[in-house]
Amino acid sequence: MILIINMKNMDLRDELAVLEDYLRDHDLKMTKPRQTVLETFLAIEKHVTAEELYNAVHASDPSVGQATVFRTIRLLEEAGLARSACRDDGARSYEHAYRHAHHDHLRCVECGAIVEFSDGAIERAQASVYRRFGYEPSGHHLELEGLCPSCRAKKRA
Amino acid sequence: MILIINMKNMDLRDELAVLEDYLRDHDLKMTKPRQTVLETFLAIEKHVTAEELYNAVHASDPSVGQATVFRTIRLLEEAGLARSACRDDGARSYEHAYRHAHHDHLRCVECGAIVEFSDGAIERAQASVYRRFGYEPSGHHLELEGLCPSCRAKKRA
DNA sequence: CTTCATATTGATAATCAATATCATGTATAA
DNA sequence: TTATACATGATATTGATTATCAATATGAAG
Structure with a gap:
């Protein structure tokens, strides 16, 4: 676990860097699918379910599977980039969490x-x-x- | 739809009567399974999931099926006797709603x-x-x- | 740049809660 | 009692999510 020393730079780091840090600190690896899921998620400025996110991801890279989207959105949640919003219709939906009050x-x-x-x-x-x-x-x-x-x-x- | 005229008696009617009224007003029927589910639900003074309720019902009457418990708890909700509490663990849980503030x-x-x-x-x-x-x-x-x-x-x- | 242990992937199967289907049983009004 | 519409239990099905697993990709070390 690496402590973040330089707090004044935190706001400058973009979401990709946040994910990279999280991955490094947990001995996980940055991959193309993960990057695609993150970018797609960030491009959608509203609540999304995992399936909606999968559809969007699939549009830009059809090789990414559903399981990876489910896995990655949970990863983003743990990394503090996504936050589970409501879940009334049956499916969970997510919203941006980083630098979103x-x-x-x-x-x-x-x-x-x-x-x-x-x-x-x-x-x-x-x-x-x-x-x-x-x-x-x-x-x-x-x-x-x-x-x-x-x-x-x-x-x- | 029957209007409740005698408001001052409402607090005296027990939950069974509430259900009977609801059933009558909607052309539904009172049955033994429904009564068993209601009684079991009322006997449990905490949040229950449909499955926990089914287990309890099954203990007192093994002939009642799961589907009936799912159907009946929804019925109790519509009748104002049950209310959906939290649903964080995956399964919905219910609590008493009648005369519970x-x-x-x-x-x-x-x-x-x-x-x-x-x-x-x-x-x-x-x-x-x-x-x-x-x-x-x-x-x-x-x-x-x-x-x-x-x-x-x-x-x- | 190659090696290599380990994490990650996509496809698929499996799980879990909840609902739909359907033939049979049952309540209730006439 | 009899007709009719509702209710039942067993079972299949759905929909969201997770687990499994063989194949692949990453990244640190040499």
Whole structure:
């Protein structure tokens, strides 16, 4: 395990370097499929399931198999580059995690539209719950569900 | 669809009656397997997966099949008697919903211990998020993860 | 540049939760 | 009781994910 000494350079390192570091620190190897999966993932600026990611990867390199995409997205998660978003429809979906601030999701139950938001009051209230029960925070999942403005309008019509 | 007129009696009706009403209102039938599944579910005062519930049901009546348990727990959910809790381990788990106030969960990532809590500040902050984006609330899932006091102590040792 | 131990790959099979199918059984209203 | 629509259990099927495995590629050492 290599300690990162030069903290002020962290923000300059791009995601590829983050993955390379993670691989090096775990005696894993950088390969073409892994690079392709990472690049494809980064090019998609929304939530993706492993299968959607596979389709996109397959478009640019048909030789990459499904198993590798599943394996690699988990790798990206461990490396801190991806984060598992929601998983309500059956399949897990992922979003960018590196240099993307924490946020929660507000989803329309009708059309599936997703708003990403961050709310200080919620975060503070959560912190107080942790304190109340003596737990040390390590993460949380919050998903609000509702009817978005346009679906509300449609429903009234 | 029968409207419930006598609201003040609602709290006296037990869960069996709730199910019977739901069945009647939807032209479904009360059967022995459904009753067994409901009774077994009510006897378990913690989160259960469909499979755990099936095992318990099977103990008291081996003739009930898995499919019926899956079907019935969904039915209980629709009838407002069960509510889907977390689903982090792969399988969905359910908890009692009737006459059990809404609450969120705080789970220990180490030992799996679950604290059920309800926090007014969180609820109010969520309501304000809904207002901010013009969404009409329909439900939410909040799960806090952390290290419980005893696991923190173990870790320090 | 070659060697070599070890990690990685793609294809495929396997797993796991959940659902669909279907012939048979059962509840309930007339 | 009798008709009819719903419910059942056994089984097959789906869909997402993971495990297996022989073949291949990586990267450190020589």
